[in-house]
Structure formats: C-alpha cells, structure tokens
Amino acid sequence: MKLKISQTQVKDDLAAKKRIDELADAINYHNYRYYMLEDPILSDYEFDKLVKELAELERQYPQYVREDSPSKRVGGAVSEKFTQVKHTIPMLSLDNTYSKEEIVEFDKKIKRFLNYDMDENIEYECELKFDGLAIELIYKNGIFIQGSTRGDGITGEDVTMNLKTIKTIPLKLLKDISYLEVRGEILMDKENFKKLNGERLKEGLSLFANPRNAASGGIRQLDPKITAQRNLIMFAYGIGECSKEINFKTQFELMNLLKSLGININKNMRIANGIKGAVDFFDDISRKRESFPFEIDGVVIKVNDISLQEKLGEISKSPRWATAYKFSAKQEVSVILDIEVSVGRTGILTPVAILDPVNIGGVVVKRATLHNQDEIDKKHINIGDRVLVERSGDVIPEVVKVVLKGKRSGAFNLPDKCPCCESDVVIDGAAHRCMNELSCPCQIKGAIVHFASKRAMDIEGLGEKIVDRLVEIGLIKNVADIYYLRPGDLSNLEGFGEKSEENLLNSIEKSKNISYDRFVYALGIRHVGEHIASLLVRYFGDINGIKNATISILSSKFGIGEEIGKSIYNFFRLESNLHVIERLFKAGVSPHANIAKQGESGLIAGKSFILTGTLNDFTRDEAENLIKEQGGIVEKTVKKNLDYVVAGFEPGSKYDKALKLGLKIINEDEFKSLINK
Numbered sequence: 001m002k003l004k005i006s007q008t009q010v011k012d013d014l015a016a017k018k019r020i021d022e023l024a025d026a027i028n029y030h031n032y033r034y035y036m037l038e039d040p041i042l043s044d045y046e047f048d049k050l051v052k053e054l055a056e057l058e059r060q061y062p063q064y065v066r067e068d069s070p071s072k073r074v075g076g077a078v079s080e081k082f083t084q085v086k087h088t089i090p091m092l093s094l095d096n097t098y099s100k101e102e103i104v105e106f107d108k109k110i111k112r113f114l115n116y117d118m119d120e121n122i123e124y125e126c127e128l129k130f131d132g133l134a135i136e137l138i139y140k141n142g143i144f145i146q147g148s149t150r151g152d153g154i155t156g157e158d159v160t161m162n163l164k165t166i167k168t169i170p171l172k173l174l175k176d177i178s179y180l181e182v183r184g185e186i187l188m189d190k191e192n193f194k195k196l197n198g199e200r201l202k203e204g205l206s207l208f209a210n211p212r213n214a215a216s217g218g219i220r221q222l223d224p225k226i227t228a229q230r231n232l233i234m235f236a237y238g239i240g241e242c243s244k245e246i247n248f249k250t251q252f253e254l255m256n257l258l259k260s261l262g263i264n265i266n267k268n269m270r271i272a273n274g275i276k277g278a279v280d281f282f283d284d285i286s287r288k289r290e291s292f293p294f295e296i297d298g299v300v301i302k303v304n305d306i307s308l309q310e311k312l313g314e315i316s317k318s319p320r321w322a323t324a325y326k327f328s329a330k331q332e333v334s335v336i337l338d339i340e341v342s343v344g345r346t347g348i349l350t351p352v353a354i355l356d357p358v359n360i361g362g363v364v365v366k367r368a369t370l371h372n373q374d375e376i377d378k379k380h381i382n383i384g385d386r387v388l389v390e391r392s393g394d395v396i397p398e399v400v401k402v403v404l405k406g407k408r409s410g411a412f413n414l415p416d417k418c419p420c421c422e423s424d425v426v427i428d429g430a431a432h433r434c435m436n437e438l439s440c441p442c443q444i445k446g447a448i449v450h451f452a453s454k455r456a457m458d459i460e461g462l463g464e465k466i467v468d469r470l471v472e473i474g475l476i477k478n479v480a481d482i483y484y485l486r487p488g489d490l491s492n493l494e495g496f497g498e499k500s501e502e503n504l505l506n507s508i509e510k511s512k513n514i515s516y517d518r519f520v521y522a523l524g525i526r527h528v529g530e531h532i533a534s535l536l537v538r539y540f541g542d543i544n545g546i547k548n549a550t551i552s553i554l555s556s557k558f559g560i561g562e563e564i565g566k567s568i569y570n571f572f573r574l575e576s577n578l579h580v581i582e583r584l585f586k587a588g589v590s591p592h593a594n595i596a597k598q599g600e601s602g603l604i605a606g607k608s609f610i611l612t613g614t615l616n617d618f619t620r621d622e623a624e625n626l627i628k629e630q631g632g633i634v635e636k637t638v639k640k641n642l643d644y645v646v647a648g649f650e651p652g653s654k655y656d657k658a659l660k661l662g663l664k665i666i667n668e669d670e671f672k673s674l675i676n677k
C-alpha cells in the first residue's frame with residue numbers, strides 16, 4: 001500500500017479511472033487503520049484532502065464510481081468481536097471545511113437551495129466539534145437499554161456494557177420518555193490521557209497517539225472494567241429515532257430538551273444570526289481551544305430551524321444543513337532528515353529531529369523534539385523514518401510516532417561524548433548529561449540566554465544568536481560580563497551598527513532594575529524555576545538570606561525537599577557563582593523586593609492560591625504577579641491546605657479537584673476585592 005498518493009494531473013478518462021481507484025483503495029485502507037487498528041498514519045487534514053479529491057472526481061466521472069467506493073459509506077468499520085447493531089436511522093458524518101471562504105460558500109449554498117435572497121440571514125446553532133468517538137444510546141421508557149458505536153454509519157458495535165461505566169451517560173432519564181435514540185461523542189480529557197500514557201510508559205506498553213484513540217480503545221474493550229478505568233466522558237449533540245413526546249422546533253431547543261432529560265451537553269453553544277456570527281464563534285473558540293480540558297478539532301455549524309433542516313436534507317453521506325469548521329491540522333506527517341543533539345544550560349543532551357519542512361496549522365515546522373533516549377527507544381525512531389509530528393499551542397513540536405521505518409533499523413543512540421565540548425556524558429535518570437558544568441560552551445551560552453530571557457531579566461535583543469557570537473569571540477564568559485559591555489564593543493561586529501548596539505546597551509541598562517524573584521530565577525540555579533524563586537524570596541528576603549540558609553532549613557523547614565535544597569545550597573558554595581553575583585551588584589544590578597517577606601504585611605500575605613480558567617481582567621501572569629506582590633503564594637497543584645481557588649471562565653480539572661476537597665473557591669470579583677483591585 002502506497003502511503004501517499006502523488007497529485008497526478010487527471011487529463012483523460014483513463015487517468016481519471018486510475019486515480020479514482022487509487023484514491024478509493026487508499027481511503028479504504030486509511031479508514032481501516034483509523035477505525036479498526038486505531039493507528040492512523042495520515043493526519044485528518046491529509047485524509048480529508050483525499051476524500052475531497054475523490055468526491056470531485058466521482059462527480060465528474062460517475063461511470064467510474066466503484067461499488068465499494070468509500071464515498072458510499074460513512075467510514076469506520078465493524079469489529080467482529082462485538083455484536084452488530086443496525087442503526088434505525090443511519091449515523092451520518094459531516095462535511096469538513098477549513099477556511100472562512102468555505103464557510104461563506106456553505107451559507108450561500110444553503111440560501112441558493114432554499115431560494116433565499118443572498119442578503120437574508122440564516123439562523124445557525126454553533127457547537128464544539130468534539131474530537132472523539134461517535135456513539136448512539138437507546139432509551140426505552142426512560143431506561144438506557146443499548147449503546148453502540150457509529151461503525152460504518154449503518155451498522156455499529158454493541159458496546160452497551162462499556163458505555164454503562166461512563167458517568168456522564170445517565171442510565172435513567174429524568175422523564176419517562178417511551179423511546180429515544182441519543183447521539184453524541186465519547187472523549188477522554190487531556191489530564192486522563194496524560195495519566196494513561198504515563199502509566200503505559202511505565203508498564204512498557206505502546207502509547208496512544210492522541211486522546212481520541214485512547215477513548216476509542218477504551219470503548220472497544222471486551223472487559224468493561226478497563227473502560228471504567230479510563231474515566232471517559234460523553235457529550236450529546238443530536239438524536240436519531242424518537243417517540244412523539246419529543247417535540248422541538250430548533251436544534252437549540254433540542255439541546256436544551258436533552259439537558260432537561262439529564263443528558264450531558266456542553267455549555268459552549270451559540271445561536272448566530274447569519275454566517276458572520278458563526279465565524280465569530282469559531283474565532284472565539286479557536287482562542288479558547290487550549291483551555292478546554294478535552295480535545296476539540298473545530299466547531300459544528302448547524303441550521304437551527306428543524307423545518308429548514310428537513311427541506312435541506314442530505315447529499316450522499318452528510319447533511320446539507322450542517323458542516324464542521326475545523327481548525328487547521330495540528331498533526332502532520334514528515335520525514336526525519338537528521339537528528340541533532342543540543343546541550344542545554346544544565347548540560348542535558350536533547351535530541352532534535354530535523355524535518356523535511358511541513359506546514360502544521362499554518363506554521364512551517366522544521367524541527368521537533370525527541371525528548372530523550374528513552375522516548376527514542378520506545379518509539380524506535382531513527383534518521384530517515386517517516387513520522388507523525390504534532391504542534392499544539394506554544395509547545396515545541398514533537399515527534400509522536402513512526403509511521404514508516406526508513407532504511408536504518410533500530411533506534412538512534414545519543415553520543416557518549418558531549419557534542420559541544422567532547423567531555424564524557426553521564427546517564428542521570430532519564431537524562432544524558434554533560435558534566436563539564438563550568439566550561440562547556442553550550443552550558444555557558446544556555447545560562448546566558450536563560451538569564452536574558454523574557455521571564456528572567458528580560459534583556460530585549462540578547463537572544464540565542466547574539467549570545468552565541470559574543471561567547472564565541474570571548475566578549476562574555478558569564479552573565480555578569482553582559483553588564484560590562486561598553487559602547488564600541490559591539491558596533492564593529494558583523495550585523496551590528498551603532499544603532500543596534502545602542503538599543504542592546506539600553507535594554508541591558510533597563511534590566512538592572514528588576515524584581516527580586518526574577519533575579520533569583522535568572523541565576524539559573526538547578527531546580528529553581530519561577531515558583532521556587534518566588535518562594536525563596538518570600539521566605540528569605542534577599543540573596544544573603546538564601547545564601548545563608550542551611551540544607552536542613554531549605555529542605556525541611558522551607559519544605560522543598562532535599563534534592564532541591566542541596567542544589568540551592570551548593571550553588572552558593574561555589575566561589576565562581578558568588579563572584580558573578582558580586583560583579584552583577586557592582587555593575588548596578590539592583591533587584592527590588594516585589595514580594596512581601598513572610599510575616600510582613602500584605603493584604604493576602606502568607607495565603608496560598610491556585611488559578612484555574614480564564615479571567616476577564618487579567619492574564620494568568622498578571623494575576624499571579626498581583627498575588628505574589630501582596631505576599632501570597634501561587635501554587636501549581638491542588639492541595640488540601642490551599643487557601644483560595646480562583647475560578648475564571650471554563651475552569652479546568654483543578655476546579656473539580658478543589659470541589660472534591662471542599663476548598664474555598666472564589667470568582668473573579670471576589671478575587672479582585674481580596675487584592676483590592
């Protein structure tokens with residue numbers, strides 16, 4: 001089976017027939033991989049492109065449409081391990097669109113079909129497009145009696161016992177309805193997905209590529225106990241056959257009716273008067289996408305009025321009255337051209353895949369992290385392999401798995417000498433580490449880049465490239481040297497002019513006035529991230545306080561554990577580090593206390609907070625800074641003794657945990673009055 005079909009130009013009948021055959025075979029094969037093996041090797045985007053191309057060719061050349069054409073089925077396949085269930089009404093699928101232009105065209109087509117004027121507005125109901133597995137639930141006299149997967153749209157698999165383990169599926173409706181078929185999506189939330197893959201990693205099992213595959217695998221289990229452990233969720237979005245008591249005139253009414261029966265629906269729905277409102281909904285949801293605790297792959301836009309839906313009907317396998325407006329692809333397939341090994345500021349060797357450039361959701365990705373040797377071994381990755389690459393939010397793209405091995409068998413091995421300074425590499429837990437801490441040029445460069453970075457000293461213009469050059473020509477050897485650069489030092493360098501030198505020197509000068517927690521974070525003490533840096537400042541006040549703390553105070557009283565305690569203690573025992581700090585102060589770096597020391601007054605001094613969801617008036621950073629400035633502590637995980645949980649819009653799983661633990665949950669207004677804003 002060819003993995004990728006080249007874009008051949010269809011010039012004549014014969015070529016068209018050949019291409020239709022090629023596409024039909026490929027789509028059938030990828031459907032089988034997706035539904036039966038739960039191991040897709042094409043991204044949704046690539047797959048949808050094949051489907052669209054086939055549909056277009058079949059429209060032009062109906063004489064060549066094959067009996068087994070995938071366009072005649074909804075997709076999916078039925079496994080023989082479950083009893084088959086024939087759906088009373090076929091479970092259709094949706095047409096996919098990826099751009100605003102296509103959405104506007106969808107609206108125009110509807111108006112043409114209904115003989116509407118182009119300037120009239122159609123009312124749409126907009127929902128999330130859940131990225132999971134479609135199912136149908138049958139209720140008789142209000143009791144859940146059978147549940148099935150969509151299968152090929154006509155026939156699905158009986159997974160009743162498994163569905164019964166899902167807590168968001170009611171076993172009994174709130175009203176005694178004689179017959180109702182509910183349709184919806186089964187999902188695994190992101191947190192459970194991470195947990196599950198973490199456990200599988202420990203047990204040496206293969207990892208799921210995404211939450212959708214994990215959910216699908218969870219439902220198609222012969223043992224319902226395994227399904228129960230997966231903590232799946234269900235959101236309903238429609239119905240099949242129903243008895244007379246079910247009355248509704250619009251999709252929106254239907255959703256509310258389902259809700260009134262105790263069926264789980266998601267609250268992110270909107271009525272849009274006209275297609276512009278639907279596009280606004282898409283834009284709004286795109287911005288919030290990462291904050292949802294589960295994966296969505298777009299929004300679904302449905303004509304709200306049921307009588308119009310009936311008039312519009314369906315074409316082959318999808319309704320004319322609805323479409324999926326999907327986000328650009330997040331996963332794509334590419335080839336690993338090379339594997340580079342970089343050495344970070346802490347000496348850890350990180351393998352990075354150099355990719356055949358690939359567009360993922362509008363961004364050209366050329367590099368993706370391979371994390372560490374364990375991950376490479378587990379995924380059997382090597383140069384020349386064809387791999388699935390994922391980009392999500394601001395996270396560095398990563399290689400998810402190999403879809404086709406290249407010529408090199410086995411997995412790539414990290415070198416045993418540091419690629420930067422040739423010293424020995426030591427295996428330290430999951431990490432391969434260069435131990436030449438003080439003079440490995442890569443570690444020095446990394447430490448300086450970290451020091452100058454936005455969340456540390458924020459020296460604008462002192463990025464990786466410039467640091468590389470300044471270290472290479474010996475102009476700076478450690479972070480203190482930055483403050484001893486003088487006019488004329490840089491302007492002679494290639495690419496630097498007087499203006500760019502002046503700009504850089506100005507931003508260096510500006511950085512001298514920095515808050516104390518950022519200064520401590522900038523020092524790059526191993527294990528001291530932003531959170532611990534601010535805790536240290538809150539507890540010990542300043543550098544002298546931290547420097548004089550003993551390991552036992554740091555580890556036990558201060559409560560950060562021995563490993564971190566030792567690392568902080570040892571940092572201040574190294575003469576070279578103390579010398580650098582002294583030179584920083586001498587050069588005029590003067591960190592100011594932005595955090596009330598413990599015991600000092602502050603409206604919320606000593607109180608601990610956790611933030612979840614989106615706030616209206618502050619970004620996450622702003623809210624965290626306000627808490628810290630007033631002596632509060634920002635925690636990252638929900639603990640029993642937390643003082644406040646600040647819940648914004650769409651709070652995540654921290655909120656559920658806080659509820660369970662009975663913690664004090666406050667909303668944005670209460671938070672504002674607490675911090676006097």
Ligand code: IVH
Pocket residue numbers: 092093094095127128129130131132133134135150184185237238300319322324
């Ligand atoms: S409505 C006739 N609404 O997308 C239309 N589907 O490609 C039936 N999906 O099989 C589907 N979220 O599994 C609808 N809010 C939503 C949805 C949704 C996810 C899935 C569903 C369906 C597939 C269509």
